[in-house]
Amino acid sequence: xxxxxxxxxxxxxxxxxxxxxxxxxxxxxxxxxxxxxxxxxxxxxxxxxxxxxxxxxxxxxxxxxxxxxxxxxxxxxxxxxxxxxxxxxxxxxxxxxxxxxxxxxxxxxxxxxxxxxxxxxxxxxxxxxxxxxxxxxxxx
Amino acid sequence: xxxxxxxxxxxxxxxxxxxxxxxxxxxxxxxxxxxxxxxxxxxxxxxxxxxxxxxxxxxxxxxxxxxxxxxxxxxxxxxxxxxxxxxxxxxxxxxxxxxxxxxxxxxxxxxxxxxxxxxxxxxxxxxxxxxxxxxxxxxxxxxxxxxxxxxxxxxxxxxxxxxxxxxxxxxxxxxxxxxxxxxxxxxxxxxxxxxxxxxxxxxxxxxxxxxxxxxxxxxxxxxxxxxxxxxxxxxxxxxxxxxxxxxxxxxxxxxxxxxxxxxxxxxxxxxxxxxxxxxxxxxxxxxxxxxxxxxxxxxxxxxxxxxxxxxxxxxxxxxxxxxxxxxxxxxxxxxxxxxxxxxxxxxxxxxxxxxxxxxxxxxxxxxxxxxxxxxxxxxxxxxxxxxxxxxxxxxxxxxxxxxxxxxxxxxxxxxxxxxxxxxxxxxxxxxxxxxxxxxxxxxxxxxxxxxxxxxxxxxxxxxxxxxxxxxxxxxxxxxxxxxxxxxxxxxxxxxxxxxxxxxxxxxxxxxxxxxxxxxxxxxxxxxxxxxxxxxxxxxxxxxxxxxxxxxxxxxxxxxxxxxxxxxxxxxxxxxxxxxxxxxxxxxxxxxxxxxxxxxxxxxxxxxxxxxxxxxxxxxxxxxxxxxxxxxxxxxxxxxxxxxxxxxxxxxxxxxxxxxxxxxxxxxxxxxxxxxxxxxxxxxxxxxxxxxxxxxxxxxxxxxxxxxxxxxxxxxxxxxxxxxxxxxxxxxxxxxxxxxxxxxxxxxxxxxxxxxxxxxxxxxxxxxxxxxxxxxxxxxxxxxxxxxxxxxxxxxxxxxxx
Numbered sequence: 001x002x003x004x005x006x007x008x009x010x011x012x013x014x015x016x017x018x019x020x021x022x023x024x025x026x027x028x029x030x031x032x033x034x035x036x037x038x039x040x041x042x043x044x045x046x047x048x049x050x051x052x053x054x055x056x057x058x059x060x061x062x063x064x065x066x067x068x069x070x071x072x073x074x075x076x077x078x079x080x081x082x083x084x085x086x087x088x089x090x091x092x093x094x095x096x097x098x099x100x101x102x103x104x105x106x107x108x109x110x111x112x113x114x115x116x117x118x119x120x121x122x123x124x125x126x127x128x129x130x131x132x133x134x135x136x137x138x139x140x
Numbered sequence: 141x142x143x144x145x146x147x148x149x150x151x152x153x154x155x156x157x158x159x160x161x162x163x164x165x166x167x168x169x170x171x172x173x174x175x176x177x178x179x180x181x182x183x184x185x186x187x188x189x190x191x192x193x194x195x196x197x198x199x200x201x202x203x204x205x206x207x208x209x210x211x212x213x214x215x216x217x218x219x220x221x222x223x224x225x226x227x228x229x230x231x232x233x234x235x236x237x238x239x240x241x242x243x244x245x246x247x248x249x250x251x252x253x254x255x256x257x258x259x260x261x262x263x264x265x266x267x268x269x270x271x272x273x274x275x276x277x278x279x280x281x282x283x284x285x286x287x288x289x290x291x292x293x294x295x296x297x298x299x300x301x302x303x304x305x306x307x308x309x310x311x312x313x314x315x316x317x318x319x320x321x322x323x324x325x326x327x328x329x330x331x332x333x334x335x336x337x338x339x340x341x342x343x344x345x346x347x348x349x350x351x352x353x354x355x356x357x358x359x360x361x362x363x364x365x366x367x368x369x370x371x372x373x374x375x376x377x378x379x380x381x382x383x384x385x386x387x388x389x390x391x392x393x394x395x396x397x398x399x400x401x402x403x404x405x406x407x408x409x410x411x412x413x414x415x416x417x418x419x420x421x422x423x424x425x426x427x428x429x430x431x432x433x434x435x436x437x438x439x440x441x442x443x444x445x446x447x448x449x450x451x452x453x454x455x456x457x458x459x460x461x462x463x464x465x466x467x468x469x470x471x472x473x474x475x476x477x478x479x480x481x482x483x484x485x486x487x488x489x490x491x492x493x494x495x496x497x498x499x500x501x502x503x504x505x506x507x508x509x510x511x512x513x514x515x516x517x518x519x520x521x522x523x524x525x526x527x528x529x530x531x532x533x534x535x536x537x538x539x540x541x542x543x544x545x546x547x548x549x550x551x552x553x554x555x556x557x558x559x560x561x562x563x564x565x566x567x568x569x570x571x572x573x574x575x576x577x578x579x580x581x582x583x584x585x586x587x588x589x590x591x592x593x594x595x596x597x598x599x600x601x602x603x604x605x606x607x608x609x610x611x612x613x614x615x616x617x618x619x620x621x622x623x624x625x626x627x628x629x630x631x632x633x634x635x636x637x638x639x640x641x642x643x644x645x646x647x648x649x650x651x652x653x654x655x656x657x658x659x660x661x662x663x664x665x666x667x668x669x670x671x672x673x674x675x676x677x678x679x680x681x682x683x684x685x686x687x688x689x690x691x692x693x694x695x696x697x698x699x700x701x702x703x704x705x706x707x708x709x710x711x712x713x714x715x716x717x718x719x720x721x722x723x724x725x726x727x728x729x730x731x732x733x734x735x736x737x738x739x740x741x742x743x744x745x746x747x748x749x750x751x752x753x754x755x756x757x758x759x760x761x762x763x764x765x766x767x768x769x770x771x772x773x774x775x776x777x778x779x780x781x782x783x784x785x786x787x788x789x790x791x792x793x794x795x796x797x798x799x800x801x802x803x804x805x806x807x808x809x810x811x812x813x814x815x816x817x818x819x820x821x822x823x824x825x826x827x828x829x830x831x832x833x834x835x836x837x838x839x840x841x842x843x844x845x846x847x848x849x850x851x852x853x854x855x856x857x858x859x860x861x862x863x864x865x866x867x868x869x870x871x872x873x874x875x876x877x878x879x880x881x882x883x884x885x886x887x888x889x890x891x892x893x894x895x896x897x898x899x900x901x902x903x904x905x906x907x908x909x910x911x912x913x914x915x916x917x918x919x920x921x922x923x924x925x926x927x928x929x930x931x932x933x934x935x936x937x938x939x940x941x
Contacts, residue, residue, distance in 0.1 A: 036899065121913060131925070
């Protein structure tokens with residue numbers, strides 16, 4: 001991709017906000033609507049891919065100083081730990097639960113432990129996808 | 141989850157945080173100071189169970205893990221498990237303390253060291269306390285893996301890698317055999333719980349799988365406990381750092397096999413096969429180890445062979461003791477039960493004296509720079525404390541008073557003598573052999589104990605052969621062996637406290653028949669008159685001293701044994717042979733051409749699926765139940781076919797990628813039509829990302845070599861491609877008509893009430909099939925790291941060029 005592509009860069013600057021916001025929506029809405037950890041994670045990864053396409057890798061890396069390999073590992077760790085934590089409540093491994101709470105702004109809201117597990121999934125997906133993309137592109 | 145479970149899992153939990161602690165404090169504070177809290181906490185926690193267990197009760201606690209498969213983490217605290225638990229954590233605490241002084245905080249990768257060690261500790265605790273055989277198996281293999289990592293800790297050394305590989309190949313082979321045995325057991329008794337198996341012993345004895353299950357299980361136990369002929373891995377495991385040798389290869393891991401045999405004695409004991417195999421292998425190992433130990437030049441190798449031999453001794457005692465099950469109650473039963481008591485007593489004693497000996501050898505190595513007895517000598521005046529500790533440890537091992545080894549050695553002699561006199565399983569004819577072999581092995585034991593003490597500490601000190609100026613070790617390094625050595629003496633003077641609190645409950649656990657009578661009332665006395673056992677000991681000492689003095693005269697006999705016949709040689713040969721064969725086979729199909737791989741993959745797939753369909757004769761299909769194909773569905777199919785053909789036939793890569801993306805989008809249209817919006821959206825996102833990925837790779841990839849050689853027509857390719865198409869179509873049609881099981885979709889309809897989720901896809905992903913998802917992201921991560929590593933390696937390789 002031409003690193004001096006002005007149109008792509010200008011569009012990306014706006015689009016990335018939309019994409020990331022939408023990914024967060026996808027992620028959080030996953031319990032009742034299409035979405036969830038996998039899809040949310042993938043769309044974040046897609047947004048990052050767009051960033052890498054529009055700007056060169058060094059710039060993005062400087063602005064998003066995240067080691068994506070570690071992010072992937074962290075994701076798996078979170079997923080495993082949420083699974084283990086159910087053991088502490090005398091429930092089988094990976095047992096999920098949910099409940100309804102009255103929150104100040106949102107009113108009656110459903111909170112599910114599955115979201116914690118989903119965070120792990122999302123992080124693992126983002127981490128892995130971006131790691132693969134980055135390492136392949138460095139190979140050029 | 142009970143506090144007890146948390147205690148067992150504490151090492152694992154702590155292992156997760158150890159690298160962070162290391163990063164935070166290193167190199168100012170030794171990481172070991174934090175790690176030591178784990179075994180210490182668990183040890184102190186376990187102490188409170190002693191009174192309860194001494195009363196003969198057993199505590200069960202269950203945490204559901206996979207209740208649908210009947211796999212739960214049930215812990216079983218009884219006398220046997222408690223002895224092991226206390227040894228693991230008690231010796232563990234001392235070993236960590238010792239390692240703080242042994243492992244340099246500046247040079248060593250301590251975080252790795254302690255993570256492996258904590259993993260091992262947790263695995264061992266899980267192993268001895270779990271009641272579920274599958275959980276037990278998982279922990280069993282985890283001990284093998286963590287021991288592999290620990291032996292290979294200095295992985296830059298060739299010997300470390302060799303030793304680690306050897307120990308892993310042998311112990312994991314044994315573990316797999318054991319798994320097969322355990323599965324057979326669970327098939328017979330229809331349960332995974334050891335406790336429930338005990339109530340179905342009659343079923344096991346009557347089953348035709350009794351013997352295979354028993355032998356497979358024993359292979360597992362023998363490999364782990366380094367019994368003959370599997371013992372060859374233990375001397376090579378000595379490449380590990382000395383704290384590890386002291387911990388894994390003397391006090392705990394190698395005793396896992398003993399634990400297993402003891403644990404399953406109530407199920408298999410009482411049969412002549414179990415009796416002869418266990419005691420026979422044990423006594424062969426005893427004499428094999430002791431004879432070989434005499435010939436060693438390396439102090440750690442000497443201790444390794446001595447460990448092998450002592451484990452054989454314990455194994456032999458357990459085998460003899462199992463005869464007690466045959467008699468049920470009565471005098472004969474008590475005679476044999478005494479052997480079990482002796483086995484448990486020697487197990488504890490061995491951990492104390494061998495642990496301290498290993499630590500002392502580590503100190504010698506640390507302070508002189510060598511473990512070779514040909515270079516050592518005359519250290520007595522330079523290292524007085526170590527000398528004293530070695531005397532205590534070795535004389536305990538040799539079975540001399542006033543050390544605990546004397547007591548258990550006497551009990552061992554009593555057991556073999558009485559066993560030889562009692563008629564069971566042909567003991568009348570072969571029985572006399574056992575005391576004779578035991579006595580000869582004890583003489584050799586005595587000799588190597590003398591070698592250990594006198595070759596190292598007496599004679600002439602030759603500083604020119606050593607790299608370092610010798611002085612006594614720092615006090616911190618001496619404290620752990622001193623504590624163990626004190627235990628050696630304390631147990632000698634107060635053996636009945638041990639007997640009452642530990643041996644009796646363990647006996648009840650191993651021989652449940654004694655539970656009603658409250659066990660065997662044995663008072664262990666240091667002095668029991670001028671009896672045969674004492675004369676045997678005197679004979680051992682006398683002969684031992686004479687043979688030690690004339691060692692040079694007869695040690696040439698060792699050279700007569702042909703090297704080519706040794707087990708090690710056989711092992712190396714078979715490893716080499718396997719490597720050669722697999723290399724040849726692999727070279728045959730790993731051609732480096734993707735085209736060839738695809739031919740193999742698809743050819744195999746066609747053959748497998750085709751023959752399965754053919755053999756099962758299940759192929760049939762009707763289209764009467766199918767819904768009508770509407771016009772736009774037909775249109776989508778046509779579009780899909782067109783885009784698929786475009787992928788195949790396009791000249792440019794860009795077109796192919798876009799066509800592939802189009803195909804994916806068309807599939808997601810189908811999901812929309814069949815009212816699966818969740819799936820459709822997933823598919824869309826996946827397609828987008830993969831297409832973007834493809835384009836990115838396409839842009840960044842180096843120019844492919846223009847390999848426009850004309851593709852020759854190949855009949856095999858045609859056959860395979862048509863075959864794959866036909867098979868997949870047939871399979872789809874056939875599977876649509878064969879509903880062997882009720883559809884599971886009704887279960888998922890309740891996702892809102894069960895998981896509170898309106899989105900079924902997500903409910904399946906995180907709730908119903910959470911384990912799958914967890915493993916999937918794990919696989920994903922590993923794949924990602926694989927890609928990363930491969931490309932990094934390639935880049936590094938290119939830079940080298």
